Amino acid sequence: MRRVRKALPLLGCVLLGCALLAWFAPGAWLRRDETPPTPPRRTAYEPAAFIDQAQDHLRRHPGDTRTWADLGGAYLEQARRTGDPAFYSRAQGAFQRSLPDIDAVIGMGALANARHDFALALRWGTRARTAAPYRWPLYAVLTDAYVELGQYVKADRVLRHLLDGRPDLVSFTRAAHLFHLRGQSARAREALERARDIASDPADYAFCVWQLGELAWSDGDPRAALSAYTEALAADPSHTPSLAGKARAEAALGRLADARRDYADAVTRSPSFVVEYGELLQHLGDQAGARRMYAVFRAQVKLQAANGVTDSLAVGRYEADHGSPAVAVRELRAEWGRRHSVDVADALGWALHRVGRHTEAARYAAYADRLSGRNALFAYHRGEISRALGRTSSAHAELTRALSINPYFSPDGPAKARAALGGAALDSSALGGAAPRGPAKARAALGDVELDDAPPHGPAQTRPARGGAA
Incomplete structure (x- = not known):
């Protein structure tokens, strides 16, 4: 059987195997003195078809460890495309049949990232780097793990190495993510356009263009x-x-019937968007519909847990706004004990605010701005925390900043921000660059809060072990 060799897919990322058509310098910026050639003709890759072929081959050749590793990668890709967490267990079984093959080691790291066990992913990636330092997919595993753990300097270093060795779709999309985290939209867009232009598969192309839409x-x-x-x-x-x-964009543009139709279609395909859809329904006054969506989310959390997926960040965000803020604090403190990303810092700060612990919340909210990114929701959270602390000037600055970045950042948030600002009409000059940025300026916006490069101190800062040893 002709074996289809695909590099391992990662959470939120797409398949490797693209031509090397563009280049990043070691200084982490794109060279502009090269014109990318015409993109290759796009042909579809269907993981389900490969899974059938690989399973048939392995029934006749059960000792073929490389095909077991390929099959694990196809299961991971199928999980990404379908949102079905049951494929994670199948991927794990396939990779374990292939160990210690280096592709299986890298695949186990990708699987750990997909399951949100980023510390375990880091261990698998480190093991792969020790065994085979020139296998480029392992650096994608390491980059993802470092980003999610909040170790951004290390993520930069590893990504630059990947870009030097393999400037392709996978490395470009990761570079775009780091640029976006730092608020460098133009650089993020250029990196995504390079990735889009070399995408060889329709799913890869769609992923890149979707990322441009998200930007x-x-x-x-x-x-x-x-x-x-x-x-x-x-x-x-x-x-x-x-x-x-x-659907989200349609709702922002007032096309509510289209938005509801597309959201309903999306959640029948994948439950990943049920909270987002529920928030729109709640905003539109459909409380029963919103409750149904939130019930689906809670059921999905249980299903994911049964397949080894723990997403305390998603659970904490949901509980802070739609469930029990006290549960949110507990979940997010545990997550903060495992990783210090800006996303966890913002979510924990917001949950603390929701239970009335505003001073502690301010420390985490300030930490969430450590990369000086452009995140409207983060700015809104900082503004509301400042309001709760009676810091009117900083609250006005952060709420204005939120609306300047994205006046559609959530169904209810923009209206609440405008109400907090007194309902005054805000023109483009008033919205542009009004709020402080960066860690030091975030401290100023939030008041006299201690913050340095170290994460905020607080309870539950222990780092419990997760997963087995790699």
């Missing part, structure tokens, strides 16, 4: 976002994140 959305341009999501769906009609993004 436009976060920058407050729902029309550009809608155009990107529509283009992504034209390339791959099964790309559910683009369908959910399309």
Whole structure:
């Protein structure tokens, strides 16, 4: 049987195997003196078809460890495309049949990232680097793990090494993510455009264009976002994140019937978007519909846990706004004990605010701005925390900043921000660059809060072990 060799897919990422057409310098920026050639013709890769072929081959050749590793990678890709966490257990079984093959070691790291066990992913990636330092997919595993653990300097270092050795779709999309975290939208967009231009598979192309849509959305341009999501769906009609993004953009543009239709379609394909859809329904006054979506989310959390997936960040965010803020604090303190990312810092700060611990919340909210990114929701949270602390000036600055970044950042948040600002009409000059940025300026915005490069101190800062030894 002709074996299809695909590099291992990672959570939120796409398949490798693209031509090397662009280049990043070691200084972490794109060279502009090269014109990318014409992209290759896109052909579809169907993980389900490969899974059938690989299973048939392995029934006749059960000792073929490389095909077991390939099968594990196909299961991971199928989990990414379908949102079915049952494929994670199948991937684990396939990789374990292949160990200690280096592809299986890298695959175990990718699987750990997909299951949100980033410390375990780091251990698998480190093991792979020790055994085979020139296997480029392992650096994608390490980059993802370091980013999610909040170790951004190490993520930069590993990503630069990957870009030097393999400037391709996988490395470009990761570079775009780091640029976006730092608020460097133009650089993120250029990296994504390079990735899009070399995408060889419709699913890869859709992923890149969807990311461009997400970038436009976060920058407050729902029309550009809608155009990107529509283009992504034209390339791959099964790309559910683009369908959910399309619904979000439609809602922002007042096309509520279209938004509800597309959200309903998206959540039937994947439950990943049920909270987002529930929030829109709640905003529209459909409380019963919102409760149904939230019930689906709670059921999905249990299903994921049964398949080895723990997403305390998603659970904490949900509980802070729609369930028990005290449960949110407990979940997010545990997550903070495992990783110090800006996303966890923001979520924990917001949960602490929701239970009335505003001073402690301010420390985490300030830490969430350590990369000086452009995140409207983070700025809104800082503004509300400042309001609770009676810091009117900093609250005004942060709420204004949130609306300047993206005046559609959530169904209810923008209206609440405007109400807190006194309902005054805000023109573009008032919205541009009004709020402090960066760790030191975040401290100023939030008041006299101690913050340095170390994470905020607080309870439950122990780092419990997760997963087995790699």
